[in-house]
Amino acid sequence: MQSTIRKNLQNAIDLKQQLLSDEFTVNLIVEMTEAIVRAYRNGRKVFFCGNGGSAADAQHLAAELSGRYYYDRPALFAEALHVNTSYITAVANDYSFDDVYARWITAIGQEGDVLIAMSTSGNSPNVVKAVAQANENGMVTIGFTGADGGALKEACDLILRVPSTDTPRIQECHMHIGHTLCEIVEATIFPR
Numbered sequence: 001m002q003s004t005i006r007k008n009l010q011n012a013i014d015l016k017q018q019l020l021s022d023e024f025t026v027n028l029i030v031e032m033t034e035a036i037v038r039a040y041r042n043g044r045k046v047f048f049c050g051n052g053g054s055a056a057d058a059q060h061l062a063a064e065l066s067g068r069y070y071y072d073r074p075a076l077f078a079e080a081l082h083v084n085t086s087y088i089t090a091v092a093n094d095y096s097f098d099d100v101y102a103r104w105i106t107a108i109g110q111e112g113d114v115l116i117a118m119s120t121s122g123n124s125p126n127v128v129k130a131v132a133q134a135n136e137n138g139m140v141t142i143g144f145t146g147a148d149g150g151a152l153k154e155a156c157d158l159i160l161r162v163p164s165t166d167t168p169r170i171q172e173c174h175m176h177i178g179h180t181l182c183e184i185v186e187a188t189i190f191p192r
């Protein structure tokens, strides 16, 4: 038991250390932040999507922007695409689970909006289809993946590949970086 706890803590530290030492990643996070700030300043919206733990992470990050992060300020529009369970179950049942996010984007995605697609494999079909539809709608597409990047690697405008194949450790980095994005977006749009 203790060895598992130590191994996981050490792996998380090592992975974060790798991200910290990688200038490319730090600059990429800056670019992502700038894209989100630009969208909000143009009156656009930010959407997140993912499956399983990444759906929870998508919802968590959307709430940081739409509610508040560190301090009181006006709301920013942000939403995770899976939050309407009636819609998701109807479209999955009547069409296909692969279409649940892409179909919703055909209705809501406007040019200049941002989609942040979270998938550790980069290959979840519903997330990959969402990015393809978002690109078609002229949205800015940001991918959060693991080391391989999968199909999202080529499909997204900006792609953050966490250098690991361990799903939970990758997700923890996605949340860490997602929180940092929220912090900088909040501080840039609503300086104190």
Ligand SMILES: O=C(CO)[C@@H](O)[C@H](O)[C@H](O)[C@H](O)COP(=O)(O)O
Pocket: 051, 052, 053, 054, 055, 118, 119, 120, 121, 122, 123, 124, 127, 167, 168, 171
């Ligand atoms: O949270 C976890 C594992 O930590 C799981 O629920 C995980 O998100 C699910 O297996 C997902 O379906 C994995 O999809 P993806 O990251 O490859 O897109």
Ligand SMILES: [Zn+2]
Pocket: 053, 168, 171
């Ligand atoms: Zn998990």
